[in-house]
Structures are given as structure tokens and as C-alpha cells.
Amino acid sequence: MRVEVIETSELGDRSYLVHDGRRALVVDPQRDIDRVRALLGRLGVRCEMVLETHIHNDYVSGGAELARVCEARYVVSAHETVDFARFPVADGDRLTVGALTVRVLATPGHTDHHLSYVVSDGDGPPAAFTGGSLLYGSVGRTDLVDEARTEELARSQYRSVRSLAALLPADTRVYPTHGFGSFCAARSTATPDESTVAEQRATNTALTEPDEDRFVADLVGGLTAYPAYYAHMGARNRAGAGPIDLSAPTLVDPERLRERIAAGEWVVDLRDRAAYAADHIRGTVGIALGAQFATWLGWLIPWGTPVTLIGEDREQVAAAQRQLVRIGIDRPAGQALGTPADLAAPEERGAYPVVGFAALFERDPATTTVLDVRRPDEWKSGHIPGATHVPLWELLTRLDELPAGTLWVHCAAGYRASIAAGLLARAGRDVVCVDDEFAHAVALGLTDQAATTP
Template sequence: MSLSVEVIETSELGDRSYIAHDGDVAIVVDPQRDLDRVESILEEHGLRCALVVETHIHNDYVTGGYDLARRTGAGYLVAAADDVAFNRDAVSDGDERTAGSLTVRAVATPGHTDTHLSYVVIASDGPPAVFTGGSMLFGSVGRTDLVDPARTEEMTRAQYRSARRLAGELDDDAAVYPTHGFGSFCSSGSSAGGDASTIGQERSRNDALVEDDEDSFVETLIAGLTAYPSYYVHMGVRNREGPAPVDLSSPEPVDPDELRNRIKSGEWVVDLRDRVAYASEHIGGTIGVALGQQFSTYLGWLIPWGTPVTLVGESQDDVAAAQRQLVRIGIDRPAGAALGAPGELATPHEIHGYPRSSFADLVSARERGEDPMILDVRRDDERAAGLIPGSAHIPLHSLLESLHEVPAGQSWVHCASGFRASIAASLLDRAGYDVVYIDDDYDAARSLGLTTD
């Protein structure tokens, strides 16, 4: 029988999970916590889940693997070297298991983590597939500084050798299925994205395979590592404990009076509307994080961990979508939710707004003799590549603890595309600063001659 692979995309985190099967029996690889997506595919194809496998103890999300194995009775493959608080099928390099007509072989591929495993799945007919987790990605490899920053060089060398081991042991026609590499902060180097790849394709483009000098590879990869979300520090702990099932039922409704109380007490009340609507009008004291691809990444990065969060959305569907994203990073239950527009949830004097401008507006302001203070909230690596001379710089992920560093007066806030600047503007407005939100692409600043790059 041949091997089929169903892909489950979690684009909000830049990750993929997989269901490998022979038409009857399935192997689920690196599932997310919202298991209804997995169960729907299993049911649609009439598949029995025989094995759930983890390539590593994940850094960027809370796994659904433990719960899926419990619910289905499947074997749960986790590296024998991982220190976990639950029973599992402990596997090491070279160990094999069967699922229907499929054979699964574990291959030690340290680098992203010390105990990282890739899994080669072999069918009786057709080429094998290798599920590479955070080892070999499309065009590059997973980042190597998450275990211990002091060990980054050591882990990068291990990652280089792991990718080369896979390329040395598998033929060109073996399909490659990484978990990371589609926008995840667990990626590094020139990750290529795309829908599919093979070992043969990776031989011609992967950073770890086209660079024959290990020292050069290590130097280049380490130089390209950027900041990653602070919530990562909490993910491994949860995954080693065996995460509990999720509860996606509707949060407790919050009426306008209670919403007002929560805002006054300084709780995190998060407005899910798009950034244009939020700038135009919002309830003072809320934080604007637009529901979209990057919602959970930046909310999880910014919120003091463990702080209750109340969601404000225009519909129950918006709240449900936000909930689904949040459970994936371990924010299990919102403290509540309020539905409606600002005018329906607050009195007129509680409604705030701030100007929304462009880089062209900045040029016009300067031509009028004004000298706006510009606040750049991009990452350090982005700013190192080019900046607006005279601008202040506080990366978004450092803004809350650095509010005292924001210059006095009105701040014109920008990032690379407008998304992070919208969050920064809302945080500044919440803290009582006078803010102008630059909702524009940094390329426009370049074209106007405002930047050094």
C-alpha cells in the first residue's frame, strides 16, 4: 500500500501538523491542541489513529499529542531522553514501530533541541517520507538558540550535522515534511516555505546542504537569529507535564459595567477589531490587537504571563477564533468576553481615538516646519538594516517595560507594515501618551527618501 499525507496548516503560528496514512491506519505528527481539526480528517477518510508522534518538546505551542493519544488509545511516541511526567512509548535513534502497513523509524536529529527526532515513514509501495519537525526545513533548519543561548554554537553544529545525516541516509525522492518553517519564529536562515519538498530539492537549496563549510554555516545562521516570543519559555514546561484537554466553550459574558471595572483595575481588555477601526474609536484603556494571523503571537509575547484577558469583539465568531488561537499557546480560558461596538459598551466620554497617518503625511508635516518625534517599534535586526534618522527606537516586545523611555510629546509610531505599530499605539494610548499611528509600509518610507537604507 502507498503512503498518503494530509497537511494541517496552523498559519497563525507558522507550523504544520500531519496525518500520514495507508488508507486505513494513521500516524499523527506534532498535532496542535485544537484536535477537532485532526479528528475531522480522521473521520472524513475513515482512519484509525494508531500512533501519535512528537518530533520534539515544542517551544512555540502547547501540544495536542498527549490528549489525542489518550482519546484514541494510540501509541504516543516521545523521545526516551525527554524528561516527561507521563507514560509514553519512549523511542530512541533507530527504533521502529508499525501502524497498519506503515513502518516508522526514529532518527536522532539534535540541533533544534537536544533530543529532537525525525521520523521516516515507509510504505510497501512508493518513496518514504520524513517528518523533520524543527530539523531540516524547506530551505533551511530550525533555530538553535532555544535550549540555552550559551549553547547556540554547539546546537548549530549539531543541526548542521543532523540535516546532513538525513540527506545522507535518504534518497532524493523521499518527501520532506517539517513542522516549522512557514512563518514560525522557530525557523532560522532562509526558510523557503512552499507546499512540498523532497530530499533531492533540499540538496540543491537547503542552507545546511549547499554550504560545505560547517564554520561558515554556523556563523551565518547565528548572525541571522532574531528575537523570539517571550511565551516560548512556558511551552516546554506545559508539554512535559502532559497538557490537559482544551475548553473552547464560550467565555463568560461581560456587561459594560463589569468591563469598565476591569479596565479601571488595569486588567488586559483586548479589542479584536481591525487596526483602522480601533484607531478611529475604541474604549479607553483597552489594548488593540487585531484578530488575524499574528494575533496570538503578539498577544502572548506582550501580556504579563498569567494575566487574565478579557476579549472584546463584534461577534461571537471573532471571540471563538481568538480563543482557538490562544489555547494553542497555553492561554486556556479568557476571563470573559464582551460583544459589540465601542459605542454599545461604553459612554461617549470613555471613547478614545488617535490620528492614523502615512509616511507621506510625515513628509508633509516636516515641510510645514514641524519636527515630529518618530518611534520605531521594529526589532533590533530590522533597525540595523536601515532606519529613519533621528527616530527613537523601542522594539514592541520591550515597550511595556520601557514606557518611561518614550520621549515626551507626541509620538509618531511605525513598524514595517503597520501591524506592530497599531499594537504599540494602543499601548501608548492606554498609558496616556499622545500618539499618531503610522499605518504604512516601511517601503514607502524608503521610496520617500526618509531612511538610511
């Protein structure tokens, strides 16, 4: 039995392709299934089964479409209400794919009907595909189904993980879907490339904490905000998403670009944040293409707003487009290629200063405000006295609350601050972007005591 990992680092998730040399199954595939099909082709194996551990909240699944094009069985919990044909399974069921045997185990907690799949070929240790249940060092969060049921589901999660770990042999290899930066994880932990049940028994918080009440209180107390686009993923996955179109978006000329900006559409500049700060088209939104691009665009944009992408070249736009289909933004309204100088007149362009934390010593507190856009837990651990705190995802709905004058905006490392600075400039505010590590502010003595306490 061979397990191939298909990494989606941008969303902090993994999918898996398991095969016996001829026949294969795929666990929790992402929407862009061309990656899976290419791997099947390279390995020379046929996909005969697609397994979903749960109805996902952080991405649009490619499971239904992969099963259709491969003429494979689409395995989904029998207890889930869905609009598509599936091969229904429940706790204790056993399936076969070539030389592989699949055992279905109910592991509720992350969702009500979450399943884990234990795959073996009778030769060597089995592999447990645990979705959003048993993660490396932690578990999946339990507040996505219904916030009012967070504690109830946390208790289910605790019991599921402990039952699973007790049931499986110590050398069972563990392959979670979430936990590699995904907001579906209850908390961030060190994530090794691989792990076993024995290692998790020694390191996983759900398995090392013997008191259920303490575990639940710690899990619930540590939950932070999750992206707003999650609200749309469950319904899309219950409907069963169809094929995607990754062909190049329509080219938009400068005149149409101006019209879209004037209409309030989102025109998103994908360039590096320093380049955006130095020169950008007024009214655009700067979200540098990188690992967090789709997460922050999907979190901030009013859902359903048309998106036009500005890239330096077609490859940059194509990379952004692939990230967006994974969260259900299927087609950009268009693309524009080139620099601001190529696409707009000088009077249509803007810029704002970028500084480090040391520059805060030189600002005038009477006419400027430090704006901290980090998470609430980051703020509580330490912040700059006198700063205003508005988490980035709340910024657009709280613009009227911000003090007058120039806003010096910072986060923990610069990426979120750069997005916030662009949004503030778009709203007509004078802004300075602090592109620096918060640890530098601590070292300079700019923060309160909480931040400087080891």
C-alpha cells in the same frame, strides 16, 4: 501511503496525518485536536500512533490528549524527561502502524533529543517528518534550549541535517513541522508547499554550505528575538497538556468591563486596526484578529494576566480563543460583544490619527518623535534619521525612556505599529499611527542611505 497536511498558519507550523486507508499516525499535533479528529472521521481511519519530533517551544502540544482519546501509542524520545506515560523510542527503532513502517532517527540540534521519523509503505518514496531539524531551505533555530549553548547546538543541527540528507533516498518527501512563518525557524525562507531530499540538497543552507564554521556563524548571526511566551511552552509540554475548553466565555457587561480595565487587566479589542484607531474604549489593548494575533498577545502580555476579549460577534471571539489555547492561554476571563458605542459612554472612548509616511513631512520635529517598533535587524538595514527605536516587545518595559511630545509610531507594514499605538494611548501618550509600507518611506527619501541601497 497518504499524507494529509494540517496547517496552523497563525503559528507558522504544520501537523501531519499519515494513513494507509484504515490506520493512521499523527505527527506533532497542535492543541486543538478537534481538527485532527474531524479529519480522521472524514477519512474513515483510526489513529493508532501519535509522534512527537521534540518537546515544542512555540506551542502547547495536543499529543498527549490526542493519544488518550484515540487510545493510541504516544511516541516521544526515551531521553526526554516528561511527567506523562509515553512510548519511548530512540535512534534506529522501528515501529509499525498497519501497512506503514516508521523508522526513528536522532537529529539533535533544534533540541537535544530531537527525532525525525521516516515513514514508508514499501510502495513509492518514503516520507521524512523532520520537525524542527531539516526545514525547507533552512533549519530550526538552536537558541531555545539554552542561549549559552546556541553554537554547540548549531553544530549538532548542521551535522544532523547533513547525515539525514545523506542517508535518505533523493526522492524522499520532506515534511517539516516548522518553517512556515514560525519563530522556531532560524531564518525566513521561501516555503514551497512540498519538497524532497534532492531539492533540499540543492537549496538548503545546511546542505549547500560545505564549511561548518561558516554555516554556524551565519545561523547564529541571523537569529532574531522570539516570543516571550516560548518560556512557558516547554514546561507545559513536559507535563503533558490535557483537554481544552472552547465553549463561549462568560459575557461581560459594560460595568464589569470598566472594572477590569481599572484593575489593569487586559481587555483586548479584536477589531480591525483602522476601526480601533477611529473609536475604542480607553484602557483597552487593540490587537486585530489575524494571523499574528496570538503571537503578539502572548509576547506582550504579562504572563498570567486575565484576558477579556471584545469582538464584533461570537465567531470573532471564538476564533481568537482557538488561537490562544494553542499557546497556553486556556480560558479568557470573559467576552464582550459589540462596538465601543454599545459598550461604553462617549467620555470613556478615545481615538488617534492614522496617516501614511508622506505625512511625516508635515510634522513638527520640535514637538514630535518618530518611534520605530521594528526588529533590530530591520532597523540596522535602514531607518528614518532621528527616529527612536524600541522593538515592539520591549515597549511596555521602556515607556519611561520615550521622549516627551507626540509619538508617530511605525513598523514595516502597519500591524505592529497599530498595536504599539494602542499600548501608548493606553499609557496616556499622544500618538499618531503610521499605517503604511516602509518601502514607501524609502521611496519618499525619508530613510538613511542603508535603506535605499539595493
